[in-house]
Amino acid sequence: MTNQGAPGLRAHVTGWGRYVPEQVITNADLEKMVDTNDEWIVTRTGIRERRVAAANETTASMAAVAGLRAIRTAGLDPDEIDLILLATLTPDYYMPSTAALVKEAIGNTRAAAMDVAAACSGFVYAFSTAQAYVTSGLAKHVLVIGAELLTRFLDYSDRGTCILFGDGAGAVVVSGSAEPGGALGIELTTESQGAYMIWLPAGGAKSPPSRETVARGEHYIRMEGRETYRFATRTLASTALASIRRAGLEPDDVKLFIPHQANIRIIEAVAKGLGLSMDRMFVNLDRYGNTSAASVPIALAEAVNSGRVEVGDRICIVAFGAGFTSGAATIEWTADPTRGIDADTLVRPGDVHVRLPVDWDSVDPIPPALAELMARPGELPVPLDDVVPGEPAPAPVS
Numbered sequence: 160m161t162n163q164g165a166p167g168l169r170a171h172v173t174g175w176g177r178y179v180p181e182q183v184i185t186n187a188d189l190e191k192m193v194d195t196n197d198e199w200i201v202t203r204t205g206i207r208e209r210r211v212a213a214a215n216e217t218t219a220s221m222a223a224v225a226g227l228r229a230i231r232t233a234g235l236d237p238d239e240i241d242l243i244l245l246a247t248l249t250p251d252y253y254m255p256s257t258a259a260l261v262k263e264a265i266g267n268t269r270a271a272a273m274d275v276a277a278a279c280s281g282f283v284y285a286f287s288t289a290q291a292y293v294t295s296g297l298a299k300h301v302l303v304i305g306a307e308l309l310t311r312f313l314d315y316s317d318r319g320t321c322i323l324f325g326d327g328a329g330a331v332v333v334s335g336s337a338e339p340g341g342a343l344g345i346e347l348t349t350e351s352q353g354a355y356m357i358w359l360p361a362g363g364a365k366s367p368p369s370r371e372t373v374a375r376g377e378h379y380i381r382m383e384g385r386e387t388y389r390f391a392t393r394t395l396a397s398t399a400l401a402s403i404r405r406a407g408l409e410p411d412d413v414k415l416f417i418p419h420q421a422n423i424r425i426i427e428a429v430a431k432g433l434g435l436s437m438d439r440m441f442v443n444l445d446r447y448g449n450t451s452a453a454s455v456p457i458a459l460a461e462a463v464n465s466g467r468v469e470v471g472d473r474i475c476i477v478a479f480g481a482g483f484t485s486g487a488a489t490i491e492w493t494a495d496p497t498r499g500i501d502a503d504t505l506v507r508p509g510d511v512h513v514r515l516p517v518d519w520d521s522v523d524p525i526p527p528a529l530a531e532l533m534a535r536p537g538e539l540p541v542p543l544d545d546v547v548p549g550e551p552a553p554a555p556v557s
């Protein structure tokens with residue numbers, strides 16, 4: 160992929176934000192469900208806990224909160240966004256796109272909106288698409304979101320996968336301007352021989368959902384862990400390096416790497432592959448697990464808000480995922496890093512309203528295996544009709 164568009168215009172990150180659900184599932188919680196233990200999970204992955212969306216949350220609702228926070232950080236009005244790109248492998252529906260629901264939820268009337276499917280690399284793929292739109296002049300401000308609700312697609316009898324993943328959303332605003340800096344170099348790869356190493360067998364055209372597919376558990380994520388691990392350790396460093404070199408830089412010129420948060424051992428391998436120490440790698444997977452397309456933008460927002468990125472710093476976002484895909488972008492940071500600190504208090508989940516379908520019966524979206532864990536003593540149950548597809552609220556009686 161080439162990385163520079165029309166002369167003069169550059170793609171800058173002007174806003175960032177993230178949202179994670181409140182409910183925490185610890186390794187000790189998972190010990191009650193599958194034959195695993197905290198020591199194994201921490202040693203093999205680095206993960207200590209992950210977030211789980213409540214019954215009243217969806218990929219669209221989390222994406223909308225993160226997206227609105229990014230828009231506020233950029234100092235924009237939602238209607239100034241020209242294009243919404245939402246990277247996810249867990250859309251609310253096959254159709255419409257989750258991006259379409261997010262557009263309305265954040266109060267935007269003019270943007271084009273679409274989902275991007277590149278699994279855990281999805282955010283970097285969407286970011287590179289945004290870069291192409293703004294540098295070509297087709298869009299001035301693009302909202303790029305990574306959002307996932309993976310805990311509803313996990314087999315809680317498979318200890319090889321259910322311990323890894325969590326829910327959340329992150330977003331950036333990419334804006335075009337003639338100022339120097341912004342996205343400097345982008346590299347994307349797809350190695351289709353790994354297509355069935357991480358996959359979700361049923362639900363698509365090849366194997367439409369049926370009683371049989373559900374009985375066989377084919378609506379859950381399947382993964383060959385060791386093969387995926389090998390791909391990740393082989394590819395992440397080389398993809399990052401290609402992106403850095405496209406920017407005319409060397410790894411040592413990059414202040415902070417924001418890698419996909421899948422496994423601490425994979426991130427250590429990237430650091431080793433690039434000849435850098437671990438303090439150059441941002442890590443938050445201990446708190447969130449692998450949130451797929453949401454992992455890089457959540458980590459980016461937390462890195463910037465915690466003071467790890469300053470104006471003029473070069474950073475590199477890099478991810479890998481099903482496909483097999485990988486992607487990296489080297490960016491010269493140009494925005495005031497303090498702008499995002501208040502975003503969480505400025506935008507609350509109640510500020511977004513995702514449209515619900517009309518005349519549709521509610522279904523409890525929480526997997527039975529999780530329901531017991533999520534019903535913590537003393538916590539009020541969330542009314543189902545508040546959240547999931549349901550009847551419209553009855554008109555108030557006057």
Ligand SMILES: CC(C)(COP(=O)(O)OP(=O)(O)OC[C@H]1O[C@@H](n2cnc3c(N)ncnc32)[C@H](O)[C@@H]1OP(=O)(O)O)[C@@H](O)C(=O)NCCC(=O)NCCS
Pocket residue numbers: 194195196199200203204279318319322357382384385387388391421422449479480481
């Ligand atoms: C999944 C992963 C953590 C497993 O770690 P690993 O070191 O490769 O472990 P293995 O799969 O070789 O399994 C080693 C042993 O631990 C066991 N094991 C697997 N999961 C376990 C768990 N949650 N708790 C306890 N034991 C477990 C296995 O059954 C195996 O036992 P055995 O030796 O008796 O057969 C690791 O392969 C990984 O991170 N892969 C990449 C996954 C990834 O990043 N996916 C997302 C891509 S975006």
